[in-house]
Amino acid sequence: MTDNELDQLRREKWHLKGTPLRTLDDAHRFLESVGFCLMYPMRPPLLVPTFIGAWTGSDKNLPAQQHAYADPRAREATDVMVRLLRNHDAYEANQFEENNAFLVAGSIFPYFYALVGERNPKQAPQPKPRSEYSQLACDAFELIRRAGPISKQQMREDLGGSISFVALDHALGELWSKLRITRVDYKPEQGAFWDVLYRWAPDAVREGMGLSVGEALSALLSKYLDCVIAADQQEVESFFGNFVPRSRVKEAINALQAARELDFIRVGNRSLIRLAQPKAPVIAKNRVGTGTPARPGRA
DSSP states (O other), X not given: OOHHHHHXXXXXXXXXSSOOOOSHHHHHHHHHXXXXXXXXXXXXXXXSOBHHHHHHTOOTTOOOGGGGGGOHHHHHHHHHHHHHHHTTSEEEEOSXXXXXXXXEETTXXXXXXXXXXXSSTTSOOOOOTTOSSOHHHHHHHHHHHHHOSEXXXXXXXXXXXXXXXXHHHHHHHHHHTTTSEEEEEEETTTEEEEEEHHHXXXXXXXXXXXXXXXXXXXXXXXXXXXXXSSBOHHHHHHHHTTTSOHHHHHHHHHHHHHTTOEEEEEETTEEEEEEOOOOOOOEEEOTTSOEEEOOTTOO
């Protein structure tokens, strides 16, 4: 395989060859096919598809998150993305740039939750000296638990009007990065609405809590390689290093290789990892040179 052939396979799977998504069902099928995607491209780029690219059918002149407000294509894509969230067909995580949604398909979200979510989500976070949560984050969690779904504007009023939106955004980010909360709706006049994740998606959270990090990472690695067709091990580690230590990623890759779930393919001058391909059936040749299936137990 050449580098160009690999690029074309990815472009086709990621809907970048002039076949844009047009309906909510299209968007649902796309996300289930790729497993996860960013809403907008990042700089430097990350080896993962974008929802805005699939929606427009191209990767040319796509807006970054900072400029999306002025692009009508982004408004259309956001409307569809919000509908996916409402239907539980997609879940949103805060693992990369702020407000650049990382979308995870509903079918694999429990595996993602097992990687980054809390094992006891109903236990309120505490602002201890070594805690990952500030006092404002803890207060916001309690308010969302009690009153959610709730808009950020209403949260600010209930927590005290003197709190800045910047401080509140930071506190929400602390909770969101651990999947304590999630955005569940958006209304232009009120902005995003938030709820605690264990109430919004109880079945997915419960399933994720029952999975080990090892089995979840193995499942997501397989889905990622299916999404990108093939990748360098450093690219795989770079992507999953946003969620778990790279040492865990190496262990998972080694385990999948030992189980013969992965193999290698030569692309240009690189040796890339891909999902193991089905083996062709063994064919035995008869005396006149025609192919006949080999009998069980015979060489």
